[in-house]
Amino acid sequence: MAAGAQLIDFTAEPPERRGIDVDWIHGSASAKRNTDPDIQVYAYDEHTLILRQNMAVDYEAPFMYLMFGNTRAVLIDTGATASAEFFPLRRVVDEAVERWLRTHPRDGYPLLVLHTHAHGDHIAGDAQFADRPDTVVVNADLSSAWTFFGFARDPGRVARVDLGGRVLECLASPGHHETAVTFYDPGTGFLLTGDTVYPGRLYVDDWAAFSGTIDRLIAFAATRPVTHVLGCHIEMTDRPGVDYPVRTTHQPDEPPLQMTVDQLRDIRRAIDDIGDRPGRHAFPDFVICRRTG
């Protein structure tokens, strides 16, 4: 850290629930005439950025999270597109880091790249960071991620990732995918649930694991101040129980990205409701798609 650099105290106060007052880019009627930025950057606070990929570039339009600590930053997920031309994630992250360092100067400031899970729409931009100085990209595959978090030897542990005074707590959250991780940030009170929980289609690969994960997230949230439950997509419309069809590239009537711990309990009830019936089950704020046993 530079001499005289101010140490930020991220956890002096419990996190306050700030509004997430933003019009997310949501595609356009004509993808060719889309004038949205390739990546939208929303500052929840000066140390916490939420990024969204342009829906005209990839209909998944995933959200990514960039968080700054005293000694390093973390990027959670790298989007759905590899090409830096169509999806300049590296440039956007570099600019954000430079901007942050202008106000909070430090000598040397590494970047850690982690993932909510290994699906292609969350890891496609990884290669853009391969030659970035002072950067560690933890591959999202089960072996790499589970070794990094220590879940290989103890899947029930709470892994801690220290950004310098801002220690993320990380939980293995299988169900949607075997590599799924949920992150809790004590600085903002965010619970980052990847594709396990978001306002859209919750695809479940492993039903028992998903059920256990939702129980665990509810229990975890009872022991921490959670301000917002934030996933990586929006697929619902603002009409209860109605989602946009897969591959939609214009979603003018999206509900907010942020969800609540109460909605985790709604998912718990939905799981019980569904029981052993496979297939698609719509609920007001989400759709559960039970793929297998």
Ligand SMILES: [Zn+2]
């Ligand atoms: Zn996804």
